[in-house]
Amino acid sequence: MRVLDAWGPYKQDKTILNYSPHTLKAYALQVKLLAVYLGNQELSEVTYEQLKQYLYEQSQHLKPASLGHRIRFIRSFFRWAVDEGHINKNPAARLQEPKMAPRIPKFLTEEDIEMLREGCNSPLEHAIIEFLFSTGCRIGEAVRVNVADIDWNKNCLIVLGKGGKEREVYFNIRCRIWLKKYLETRRGKDPALFITERSPHRISIAQMRYIVKRVADRAGTEVNIYPHRLRHSFATHLLNNGAPLEAIQQLMGHEKAETTQIYAQLSGERRREIYKKYF
Numbered sequence: 001m002r003v004l005d006a007w008g009p010y011k012q013d014k015t016i017l018n019y020s021p022h023t024l025k026a027y028a029l030q031v032k033l034l035a036v037y038l039g040n041q042e043l044s045e046v047t048y049e050q051l052k053q054y055l056y057e058q059s060q061h062l063k064p065a066s067l068g069h070r071i072r073f074i075r076s077f078f079r080w081a082v083d084e085g086h087i088n089k090n091p092a093a094r095l096q097e098p099k100m101a102p103r104i105p106k107f108l109t110e111e112d113i114e115m116l117r118e119g120c121n122s123p124l125e126h127a128i129i130e131f132l133f134s135t136g137c138r139i140g141e142a143v144r145v146n147v148a149d150i151d152w153n154k155n156c157l158i159v160l161g162k163g164g165k166e167r168e169v170y171f172n173i174r175c176r177i178w179l180k181k182y183l184e185t186r187r188g189k190d191p192a193l194f195i196t197e198r199s200p201h202r203i204s205i206a207q208m209r210y211i212v213k214r215v216a217d218r219a220g221t222e223v224n225i226y227p228h229r230l231r232h233s234f235a236t237h238l239l240n241n242g243a244p245l246e247a248i249q250q251l252m253g254h255e256k257a258e259t260t261q262i263y264a265q266l267s268g269e270r271r272r273e274i275y276k277k278y279f
Helices: 003-016 021-038 048-059 064-083 110-118 123-135 139-144 173-185 205-219 227-240 245-252 257-265 268-278
Strands: 156-160 166-170
Touching: 003 021, 003 064, 021 048, 021 064, 048 064, 110 123, 110 205, 123 139, 123 166, 123 173, 123 205, 123 227, 139 156, 139 205, 139 227, 166 245, 205 227, 227 245, 227 257, 245 257
Parallel strands: none
Antiparallel strands: 156 166
C-alpha cells in the first residue's frame, strides 16, 4: 500500500474515533505533502532516515508548533499502519517533537474590552462580543450554538468542544441582555444562534472573525483583537478575580491541567495582591 492509498482507510478510522473535520482537513494536506516528498512510495519502504530528513527540511520554514503538529500526524499515521498490519515496523516510532518555550497567551485589558464594546454598532455585534468574552467559547463552538441550546433560566448552555466533548458554559447578565435584543431584532428562522444579516443562515467561522475584526477596527484599539484573544481574556479575568485553576480548566474545556496553568503567568495583578496580603 502506497502513502496516498492509505489516506482513505486512515481517515475512515479517525472519523469513527470522532476526529474533528478541521483536524482531518489538516491531516489531508499533510499526507499529500509527505507523499510528494516520498514519491508516494510503498509504506513498507519508508525509513526513519527519510522521515527525519523530510522534517529537517520542513523545520527550515515552519515554526516549532507547526513542526510538532506535523510530527504528531506522521507518528499517528504510521502507528495506524502498523496496527492495521500494513507494515511490520514503524519508521516514525523514534521521532520526537521539538522543545518549545511556553507561549504566554495574549489577553485584553478591561480598557480594551470597554473600547471593543464602544465599537459595536448593532445588536449582533454586541451579542457576539459579549458571548465570546463571557462564555470563553472557542469560535468553532460559538458558531455551532443553536437558540434551542440556551437555558435562559440558568444563563447557560451546552457546547460541543474539541473531540466531540460536551461542556456546560455560562454567560453573564450583560450577555443575556444583548442576546435577547439581538434575537428580538434579527430576521429569519434559522435554528442557529448567530446568523448572517443578509440571506439569514448560520454564521461561519470566517464571518465571525470578520465581525470581530470590524468591531475592533472601529473601536480603534492599539492591540490586535481576534476571537481567541477574547477566550484568553475570559480565563485571565477569572484568574484575576480569584477563580481556582481547576475551575477555569473545566470552564475552558481543557483536557490537561498544564494547558490552563499557563494563564497563571499572565496574572501579574493577582500576584501583586497575594504578595501584599501575605508578605
